Amino acid sequence: MEMNFIGDPFFYVAAIPAMLIVGISKGGFAGSLGMIGVPLMTLVISPTQAAAIVLPILCTMDIMGLIAYRKTAHWRNLLCILPGAVIGIIIGAFSFSYLNDDYIRLLIGLIAVLFTLNHWLKLRPAKTDQGPSVSRGTFWGSLSGFTSFVAHAGGPPLQFYMLPQKINKTLFVGTSVWFFFVVNYVKLIPYTYLGQFSLENLSTSLVLAPLAPIGIWLGVKLHHLVPKELFYRIAYVLLFATGLKLLWDGRNGFLQIF
Structure with missing residues (x-):
């Protein structure tokens, strides 16, 4: 297959750290901060192209995660x-x-800003011992599926459903791994139908793919070497600044709405 990947060096200035952070998140170190991938790349390319480039890499990471958690999940959830x-x-x-x-920049920027404020202001789901629920699961699951489709940012809605249940940490991670494995592979169908996997996008995904195992390996190592507090402070500031930039860039979409 002829390689026709993105050649702009500024793209890789954003894409390389974005993919490493996604991998680190998948490796169990940075939690939902893996959602920073698309917002960072959206600073230099269109949101739809960024999402299309990231999806095949996510699918590769999901296989690696599933190997580790193939027998661990809250199946009822x-x-x-x-x-x-x-x-x-x-x-x-x-x-x-x-x-x-x-519109997509506005949505991604809003998700990034609200997710960061939720962390900084210590807003959390109600601390009640809730169990699995079809009604709540359908609501938060559909919201997660939608935000995941648009920007691969389905983590926060899933957390708002799962966290109040206070399930075992390992079971929580395993359930998330299985959830996004299914979600990301289902997304391949509409992404293909909508023509998102152009030769340029797939070639660029292939160029960035080696970062997947590197990021996951870093996530495992950083878990033991780097204070999570320091990483989170830097990452949340970066995510918040990126969200504000996307809200500013997408302001024309807001003006069109009104």
């Missing part, structure tokens, strides 16, 4: 949230043609 996630993906696919780049 998965039955509650996966149908909703598929609904969210379908909504995202059918609304794709109505979401121009400015």
Whole structure:
């Protein structure tokens, strides 16, 4: 296959750290901060192209994660949230043609800013011992599926559903791994149908793919070597600044709404 990848060096200034952070997150160090990947890349390319380039790499990372957690998941919760996630993906696919780049920048920027403020202000789901719920699972699952389709940012809605249950940490991670494994591979279908996997996008994904195992390896190592507090401070500031920049860049979409 002829290689026709993105040649702009500024793209890789954003894409390389973005993919490493995603890998570090998948390696169990940075939690939902893996969602920083698309916002960072959106600073130099369109949101739809950034999402298309990232998805094949996510699918590769998901296989690695599933090897480690193939037998670990809260299966009842998965039955509650996966149908909703598929609904969210379908909504995202059918609304794709109505979401121009400015709208998507606004959405990604808003998710990034709200996720950061949620962390800084210590906002959390209600601390009640809730169990699996079809109604709540469908709501949060569909929201996760939609935000995952648009910007691979399905982590926060999933957390708002799962955290109040206070399940075992390992079981929580395993359930997340299984959830996003299914979600990301389902997304391949509408992404292909919508023509997102151009030769340039796939070639660029292939160029960035070696960063997947490197990032995951770093995530495992950093877990033992680097204070999480320092990493989180830097990453959240970066995510917040990126979100504000995307909100500013997408302001024309806001003006079109009103």
